Amino acid sequence: MADDFNLASAVWLHSIATPHATAIAYKNQALSYEQYACRARDLAERLARSPDWQERSIKSHKVGIFASRGIDACVAMMGACWAGAAYVPIGLKLPQEKILAILATCELTAIIADEEGAKLLTDTVLAACPKTLIRVDQVMLEVDDNVSSSGHIDLSLQAKLSEPLRVAADDLAYVIFTSGTTGAPKGVMISACSAQSYVKTIVETLGLQATDRALETCELSFDFSVHNMFATWQAGAALHILPANLVMNAVKFARNEQLTVWNSVPSLAGMLQQIKALQPGSLPDLRITVFGGEALPQTAALQWQDAAPNTKIFNLYGPTEATVFCLAQVFSCDAAITAGRDFVAIGTPLGGCQAMVVDSEGSEAPDGTTGELAIGGVQLAQGYLGQPQLTSQKFPVLNGKRWYLTGDFAVRDQSGVFHCLGRIDNQIKVSGYRIELEEIDVALRQVSGRDLVGTVAWPIVDGAPKGIVGFIAGSPIDSAELTVALKQKLPPYMVPNRVIALEIIPLNSSGKVDRRALADLLKFEST
Amino acid sequence: MDNIRKQKIREYFHETLKQQSDGQSLADNESLFVSGRLDSFSMMMFVMFLEKDFEIDFAALDFDVNLIDSINEIELFIDSQVSV
Numbered sequence: 001m002a003d004d005f006n007l008a009s010a011v012w013l014h015s016i017a018t019p020h021a022t023a024i025a026y027k028n029q030a031l032s033y034e035q036y037a038c039r040a041r042d043l044a045e046r047l048a049r050s051p052d053w054q055e056r057s058i059k060s061h062k063v064g065i066f067a068s069r070g071i072d073a074c075v076a077m078m079g080a081c082w083a084g085a086a087y088v089p090i091g092l093k094l095p096q097e098k099i100l101a102i103l104a105t106c107e108l109t110a111i112i113a114d115e116e117g118a119k120l121l122t123d124t125v126l127a128a129c130p131k132t133l134i135r136v137d138q139v140m141l142e143v144d145d146n147v148s149s150s151g152h153i154d155l156s157l158q159a160k161l162s163e164p165l166r167v168a169a170d171d172l173a174y175v176i177f178t179s180g181t182t183g184a185p186k187g188v189m190i191s192a193c194s195a196q197s198y199v200k201t202i203v204e205t206l207g208l209q210a211t212d213r214a215l216e217t218c219e220l221s222f223d224f225s226v227h228n229m230f231a232t233w234q235a236g237a238a239l240h241i242l243p244a245n246l247v248m249n250a251v252k253f254a255r256n257e258q259l260t261v262w263n264s265v266p267s268l269a270g271m272l273q274q275i276k277a278l279q280p281g282s283l284p285d286l287r288i289t290v291f292g293g294e295a296l297p298q299t300a301a302l303q304w305q306d307a308a309p310n311t312k313i314f315n316l317y318g319p320t321e322a323t324v325f326c327l328a329q330v331f332s333c334d335a336a337i338t339a340g341r342d343f344v345a346i347g348t349p350l351g352g353c354q355a356m357v358v359d360s361e362g363s364e365a366p367d368g369t370t371g372e373l374a375i376g377g378v379q380l381a382q383g384y385l386g387q388p389q390l391t392s393q394k395f396p397v398l399n400g401k402r403w404y405l406t407g408d409f410a411v412r413d414q415s416g417v418f419h420c421l422g423r424i425d426n427q428i429k430v431s432g433y434r435i436e437l438e439e440i441d442v443a444l445r446q447v448s449g450r451d452l453v454g455t456v457a458w459p460i461v462d463g464a465p466k467g468i469v470g471f472i473a474g475s476p477i478d479s480a481e482l483t484v485a486l487k488q489k490l491p492p493y494m495v496p497n498r499v500i501a502l503e504i505i506p507l508n509s510s511g512k513v514d515r516r517a518l519a520d521l522l523k524f525e526s527t
Numbered sequence: 528m529d530n531i532r533k534q535k536i537r538e539y540f541h542e543t544l545k546q547q548s549d550g551q552s553l554a555d556n557e558s559l560f561v562s563g564r565l566d567s568f569s570m571m572m573f574v575m576f577l578e579k580d581f582e583i584d585f586a587a588l589d590f591d592v593n594l595i596d597s598i599n600e601i602e603l604f605i606d607s608q609v610s611v
Contacts, residue, residue: 246561248592252591271567271568271570274571275571275574275585276574300601328585418606431568482548483547
């Protein structure tokens with residue numbers, strides 16, 4: 001039998017082997033594997049019955065997901081997977097302009113929305129959507145209605161979808177949009193083979209077990225969620241979703257739910273430490289901790305180890321373009337630390353991945369030499385949706401092999417461990433959100449009407465950016481009006497906390513806005 | 528909590544919301560953090576403010592966001608800590 005690459009297969013297999021085991025828990029609701037598979041299958045049937053689905057003869061259907069964090073979002077995504085489609089999560093905090101840009105790029109076959117997501121479907125958005133629009137919270141009712149009113153059930157379709165539809169290695173599993181320098185979001189296309197390879201590798205690397213209870217802190221549109229969800233379900237474990245408004249109660253939540261696996265960006269650990277929610281021994285049940293999405297400060301890792309004395313801490317590194325994470329470092333008191341930055345090293349490549357440091361000529365740099373980190377191997381994305389030129393630029397062929405240039409400065413030490421040394425470009429991470437400062441510049445230029453603008457990450461706490469400050473040339477503009485206008489163009493995490501007007505914007509020797517000088521102004525202001 | 532202290536808390540949030548260009552009024556019983564009106568970074572800054580200006584030792588507490596989610600709850604919380 002050919003390999004099966006459908007991400008839904010693990011849920012289906014566990015629904016047979018351990019039907020009553022918990023798959024997802026959220027607030028006071030839970031779904032067993034049997035219930036989860038049943039809901040995903042019903043939704044897949046509903047999708048496959050739609051005229052759009054049957055009329056379009058394409059290799060990979062794409063299904064947009066408009067859903068807030070919770071069980072319905074998981075069902076929506078799993079239903080799309082079950083039907084053999086790629087899911088495209090659309091962040092509910094995105095402004096309408098960005099949603100329309102994503103819809104224009106995707107050629108979706110269908111949209112699945114929950115109650116919260118449906119609120120975003122204004123007339124303007126609906127005009128850009130495919131005809132098939134399914135409310136995930138109403139599918140059960142529709143299925144029952146269909147049977148009773150028409151008395152007709154499509155038995156061949158039911159039989160076909162009694163298990164997840166088989167997908168080929170190069171079929172798409174999902175498309176996740178990230179920030180782009182031009183102002184237009186980039187859709188990263190991940191194949192079923194890359195996604196399956198990651199999930200299987202990481203379950204083995206971490207040693208996840210069916211008895212585990214794992215934390216979910218992310219929205220579907222953040223690719224860390226791919227790790228949280230599919231690694232948990234691959235292991236047959238339970239995913240416990242933290243309600244978005246209780247993020248700062250995460251320690252209490254982990255204790256109450258007796259979680260054994262923690263997944264989050266290091267910023268969350270830092271904040272829990274700051275508010276003193278994290279005390280020595282406060283997380284005794286944790287046996288695995290996964291930090292990823294941004295640099296892990298050594299002090300944060302040490303404090304975490306104090307709070308969770310029985311946990312093994314994994315620092316995972318990876319861009320969305322290489323399927324979530326592709327390098328891993330286990331933290332211990334004598335683990336490699338990146339000199340001068342006090343961050344935990346990013347470690348060595350996961351099975352199926354390769355990493356190398358390249359010089360400006362694209363040749364592999366010797367150990368100890370700084371260059372750009374390139375990733376190769378099975379987890380590489382197919383590229384950016386509808387952007388072949390950008391794809392060939394960012395995924396060049398070097399020495400006869402395809403690589404992804406991460407834009408991160410890195411060095412490999414003599415023991416083969418990789419260290420990340422920061423960005424080559426102006427990409428930053430705020431609480432794990434990947435942000436291109438140029439994208440904010442574009443929006444700021446548009447709404448302020450000023451040509452010379454600049455944005456910087458500020459403040460910086462424990463080496464990590466916590467917000468953004470914008471600068472415009474000339475006289476001050478009403479900042480409330482500016483913020484309202486920026487919110488129409490940018491998701492909330494990209495809207496500057498402040499916009500400062502300067503008579504003169506400093507420029508560097510190449511005539512570009514000098515972000516370092518702008519950051520120095522803020523440092524000076526805070527002293 | 529006396530009125531001066533409560534007024535100080537009101538002013539703190541008035542300033543925080545202003546910095547975020549949130550010009551809407553804030554009632555004493557309105558949710559600050561659980562509603563998502565202020566984010567986790569703002570909460571962290573507020574906890575640090577309480578530690579510094581009200582000498583509250585969060586290390587001795589079992590932190591729960593609901594304790595400090597509105598000005599009224601903050602009032603009760605500060606009172607309970609001052610009387611400890």
